Each structure stands twice: as C-alpha cells, then as structure tokens.
Amino acid sequence: MNFIGIIKKAIHLNLDELNYAKNNFLGYKHIDADIIPVILFLIKETFYRIWLDSKAIFISNSSKGKHICFYGTKNQYNAIYPIVSNINNAEFCSIKDNKNLHLHTALGYVLSWFFFPFLLNKYVKKSKVEEKTSIACFIRSNFTVYGLFIWYSIYFSYIKPKSIIVANDHHFHFRLLKEVCKYIGIPICYIQHASVTKNFPKLDFDLSFLEGRDAYDKYSKKGIDSEVHLIGMPKFDRYSGQINNNIQLKSLGVAFNLLDDIERIKKFLNSIIKETNNIEITLRPHPRDDRINFFKKICDENNIRFSDAGEVNSFEFLGMVDAIISSESSIHLEAALMNVYPIYYRFSDEITDYYGYIENELVTDVFENHDPLIKFLDQLKIKRPTNIRERCKYYNSTIGTKHDGKSGKLIKKIFEGKKFNIN
Incomplete structure (x- = not known):
C-alpha cells in the first residue's frame, strides 16, 4: 500500500x-x-x-x-x-x-x-x-x-x-x-x-x-x-404474509414528517379527533422530530395510540391500521404494499409530490382541507378498496410475480456467481 x-x-x-x-x-x-x-x-x-x-x-x-x-x-x-x-x-x-x-x-x-x-x-x-x-x-x-x-x-x-x-x-x-x-x-x-x-x-x-x-x-x-x-x-x-384485506376502515394511522407545519397539524388533529367516530387513531411522528412530546400529549389527552418510529418498524405500524394519512413521506408506498389505503393531506405550504406518488397514481386521494377528508373517511368506513397493491407496480417490480415477498432470496440468487461469490 x-x-x-x-x-x-x-x-x-x-x-x-x-x-x-x-x-x-x-x-x-x-x-x-x-x-x-x-x-x-x-x-x-x-x-x-x-x-x-x-x-x-x-x-x-x-x-x-x-x-x-x-x-x-x-x-x-x-x-x-x-x-x-x-x-x-x-x-x-x-x-x-x-x-x-x-x-x-x-x-x-x-x-x-x-x-x-x-x-x-x-x-x-x-x-x-x-x-x-x-x-x-x-x-x-x-x-x-x-x-x-x-x-x-x-x-x-x-x-x-x-x-x-x-x-x-x-x-x-x-x-x-x-x-x-x-x-x-x-x-x-x-x-x-x-x-x-x-x-x-x-x-x-x-x-x-x-x-x-x-x-x-x-x-x-x-x-x-x-x-x-x-x-x-x-x-x-x-411482512408479506400480513396483507390487509379488511373491507371497512376501522383504524387510521397519521404519520408526520419534519417539514410539516405545526399549526396545520394542530388544526388537523383538532378536527379529526372530534369528527371521526368509531375509528381508532394512531399518531406516528418522524423519529427525529423534536416535537415528539407534543404528539405524546395529544395522544394521552385524547386516548389515542402513539407509535414510536424509533422503536416500532413502519411495517409493524402499518399492520395496525387500515388507512394512512401523511404528506411528503415514503410511508405511502410502504402502506400500499401492505394494502393499507394511502391518503395525502397537505401539512405544509404546498404540495410538492416529492416522490411522484400523486403523479404516478400511487396516491389518488389528495386533500388540503379537513371537511372533504372527513367525508372520504366516512366512505371508507362503509367500503374500503382492497386492491391497493396494484398501484405499487411502477415502484416495486416484484408485485404480482413469483418473487413478490421474496426479494431477499432474489438478492441471494443474483449474488451467486458474482466476483464476490458467496462461500
């Protein structure tokens, strides 16, 4: 050397x-x-x-x-x-x-x-x-x-x-x-x-x-x-064996990111907690969000669940809910993979569609105000679509193939025969 x-x-x-x-x-x-x-x-x-x-x-x-x-x-x-x-x-x-x-x-x-x-x-x-x-x-x-x-x-x-x-x-x-x-x-x-x-x-x-x-x-x-x-x-x-096939919305997850505006979050939570009946709600802030005590307080005061992103895997969280509300977050894709209904809500000044989920129709329901969102949730309480995974095909090439849920084995197969062969 x-x-x-x-x-x-x-x-x-x-x-x-x-x-x-x-x-x-x-x-x-x-x-x-x-x-x-x-x-x-x-x-x-x-x-x-x-x-x-x-x-x-x-x-x-x-x-x-x-x-x-x-x-x-x-x-x-x-x-x-x-x-x-x-x-x-x-x-x-x-x-x-x-x-x-x-x-x-x-x-x-x-x-x-x-x-x-x-x-x-x-x-x-x-x-x-x-x-x-x-x-x-x-x-x-x-x-x-x-x-x-x-x-x-x-x-x-x-x-x-x-x-x-x-x-x-x-x-x-x-x-x-x-x-x-x-x-x-x-x-x-x-x-x-x-x-x-x-x-x-x-x-x-x-x-x-x-x-x-x-x-x-x-x-x-x-x-x-x-x-x-x-x-x-x-x-x-x-988690491929835990696909959600529930036909009605009974549990709702809300995930926040670091750039979400706190005032918009407060107004949203005030509305959704008061106006959603018979839906179990779980809040999940970003693991690096320094507002975590605010979210915990909201959960304690309103008897709703809190998901600690630093401790609970996102797929484990998604296994607890039938639909997810978030803004610019990759959790929309993970939700769709689990057949959990992804909903976009604008928590910031503008809709940037950072990952292209809206453009590519992974997320088809976008809301900027809580009133139409509440009405949409009421519809999901009656009938929740169960074919959400089909939307993921552009983002995940194994959907609907023999390798669906077996990506790790596919990696092993590809590694074999490379210049860094497996022993």
Missing part, C-alpha cells in the same frame, strides 16, 4: 461530490456559526470517537474476508437485513455506534487534524471563486474527509472484505466509502432503502439493487454506471 499515493488521492477528492446530500436535499442544515465553537465540537468529537473505538476493542468480531453491510439509520438497517440473513459471510457494521460490528474512526479523526491547515487553505481558495459559505459550515462538513479516506484505505486494504454493501448513496460517509472502495479495488454494492427523488446522484456502484422502474428511471436521468437489478423491497419480505 502506497501511503504517499493515498495522501495524493485524498487531497484531490471532490468535496462537493462527497457532500452531495447537504448540497441537494431539504432537511440538511447548513451551519452559520463562529469557527471557535465548531473547532471545540470537533475536538470533543475526536475524543468521543477514541472512547467509542476503545469500547469496540472488546467486541470480538473479525471482518476479514466478509461482506460488510454498512448502515447509519434504522431504516437502512432494515433494508440491509435481508442481505445479511440470506447470504453467508455477511455482517452488519454501524457507522455510528458499536451495537453490532463497529467501524473504527478514531484514527481517521486524529489524522484529520494534521490536514486542518490544508482544509483552511482550501476554503480560502474556494471562497474566492464561488459564493462564500460560512467557514464553520465548510470546516464542519469537510473536516474528516482526508483523515478518514486515508484511514479507511489502510484499514480495508488490511481486512480485505469480499465486498462493501451500503444502503445510502448521497450521505457523506457512504460516498466516502465508495471512493475508498474504488481506489483500492473492493467491490461496492448499493441497495435502495427508501423512495428515490429527482435529486438523487448518479448511480455508480459495481452492483445496485433497486426496487422498481421508478427508481431506475430517476437514476437514468442522472446517469447509471452500474450493474442494476430490480428486486422489489427486501425489508417488506417479513
């Missing part, structure tokens, strides 16, 4: 490409703060990583020669689970904690401090030719780029994994892993973990598992440099 060569490669990495998510997606906050608090935060984070790695030393788990499946969120974990459970010699690896195998990052953080002057110089040059961003934002976003790239290149060259598998293609850490794999020649595989939007980047992995034509068409517009297989939604496999 040529250490000088690794450094040269590291300092020529495209920082904008690595930070694709922060530059192209809603919900990623840019930092406007003084540089001193950011430096103090990075010092604290470095010592935290050292502490975290020291704990992981006592976890006896060797990754040599294995398929390492990286995840950063519970949703990504659920997406990768069918791979780990269906192919030999595969294991989870967390980029955040040491619940499973832990990805060591401490040395990468320490190395990053040696590149701090270089990073400052990079910021000065960049700010002269582009619209100036805050130095705090630039340092916070790019501090670990060089150190982690060098460390990962050395570490993965040593353990020689059969492949790296990720369930995210736009977050910094996963894009950095992709660059490392390409540099040292480790096969890298991507598996879709949620619905794709037009903002997603070019698809350039050795092997990519997409759910259906919708994802493929959107990636095609950005460019595809990958072997692609349409395999449905593997995380649905465990």
Whole structure:
C-alpha cells in the first residue's frame, strides 16, 4: 500500500461530490456559526470517537474476508437485513455506534487534524471563486474527509472484505466509502432503502439493487454506471404474509414528517379527533422530530395510540391500521404494499409530490382541507378498496410475480456467481 499515493488521492477528492446530500436535499442544515465553537465540537468529537473505538476493542468480531453491510439509520438497517440473513459471510457494521460490528474512526479523526491547515487553505481558495459559505459550515462538513479516506484505505486494504454493501448513496460517509472502495479495488454494492427523488446522484456502484422502474428511471436521468437489478423491497419480505384485506376502515394511522407545519397539524388533529367516530387513531411522528412530546400529549389527552418510529418498524405500524394519512413521506408506498389505503393531506405550504406518488397514481386521494377528508373517511368506513397493491407496480417490480415477498432470496440468487461469490 502506497501511503504517499493515498495522501495524493485524498487531497484531490471532490468535496462537493462527497457532500452531495447537504448540497441537494431539504432537511440538511447548513451551519452559520463562529469557527471557535465548531473547532471545540470537533475536538470533543475526536475524543468521543477514541472512547467509542476503545469500547469496540472488546467486541470480538473479525471482518476479514466478509461482506460488510454498512448502515447509519434504522431504516437502512432494515433494508440491509435481508442481505445479511440470506447470504453467508455477511455482517452488519454501524457507522455510528458499536451495537453490532463497529467501524473504527478514531484514527481517521486524529489524522484529520494534521490536514486542518490544508482544509483552511482550501476554503480560502474556494471562497474566492464561488459564493462564500460560512467557514464553520465548510470546516464542519469537510473536516474528516482526508483523515478518514486515508484511514479507511489502510484499514480495508488490511481486512480485505469480499465486498462493501451500503444502503445510502448521497450521505457523506457512504460516498466516502465508495471512493475508498474504488481506489483500492473492493467491490461496492448499493441497495435502495427508501423512495428515490429527482435529486438523487448518479448511480455508480459495481452492483445496485433497486426496487422498481421508478427508481431506475430517476437514476437514468442522472446517469447509471452500474450493474442494476430490480428486486422489489427486501425489508417488506417479513411482512408479506400480513396483507390487509379488511373491507371497512376501522383504524387510521397519521404519520408526520419534519417539514410539516405545526399549526396545520394542530388544526388537523383538532378536527379529526372530534369528527371521526368509531375509528381508532394512531399518531406516528418522524423519529427525529423534536416535537415528539407534543404528539405524546395529544395522544394521552385524547386516548389515542402513539407509535414510536424509533422503536416500532413502519411495517409493524402499518399492520395496525387500515388507512394512512401523511404528506411528503415514503410511508405511502410502504402502506400500499401492505394494502393499507394511502391518503395525502397537505401539512405544509404546498404540495410538492416529492416522490411522484400523486403523479404516478400511487396516491389518488389528495386533500388540503379537513371537511372533504372527513367525508372520504366516512366512505371508507362503509367500503374500503382492497386492491391497493396494484398501484405499487411502477415502484416495486416484484408485485404480482413469483418473487413478490421474496426479494431477499432474489438478492441471494443474483449474488451467486458474482466476483464476490458467496462461500
């Protein structure tokens, strides 16, 4: 391993490409703060990583020669689970904690401090030719780029994994892993973990598992440099035997996202709680929603159920309801897969149709006011359609095929015979 060569490669990495998510997606906050608090935060984070790695030393788990499946969120974990459970010699690896195998990052953080002057110089040059961003934002976003790239290149060259598998293609850490794999020649595989939007980047992995034509068409517009297989939604496999065939609406789920307006939510809840009779209601805020206590209070005061997205799988939640109300959320697709009726309600200033569900008729009932919604729910109480899954075919290529609910086995079949063969 040529250490000088690794450094040269590291300092020529495209920082904008690595930070694709922060530059192209809603919900990623840019930092406007003084540089001193950011430096103090990075010092604290470095010592935290050292502490975290020291704990992981006592976890006896060797990754040599294995398929390492990286995840950063519970949703990504659920997406990768069918791979780990269906192919030999595969294991989870967390980029955040040491619940499973832990990805060591401490040395990468320490190395990053040696590149701090270089990073400052990079910021000065960049700010002269582009619209100036805050130095705090630039340092916070790019501090670990060089150190982690060098460390990962050395570490993965040593353990020689059969492949790296990720369930995210736009977050910094996963894009950095992709660059490392390409540099040292480790096969890298991507598996879709949620619905794709037009903002997603070019698809350039050795092997990519997409759910259906919708994802493929959107990636095609950005460019595809990958072997692609349409395999449905593997995380649905465990729940394929729980399809909802109820002919009447008796239970209703309401899911909220981070961008939903709180005042619109309050008006909606006030109306739906008062005007829906004989319907059991369950509220489910986003796991990172800092308004969670508000939702819990509403549930306690009105004797309605609360679903903790941090603890309860979305499919388990959907197994409790006959219809779902939400705005811009991929839970509409998961609901339709379970034959749960998806309903769009505008909780924000405008209807963006972020995932194209309305355009592609996955969701056919859209409401901006509660009065027509209440009337529609009354209709569902009398007769609820039970052919909702048919709407998913554009998003999920296995619907109605022999592979429906068997995406994990399909992945195993595809993996066999590849250059990273299963033992």
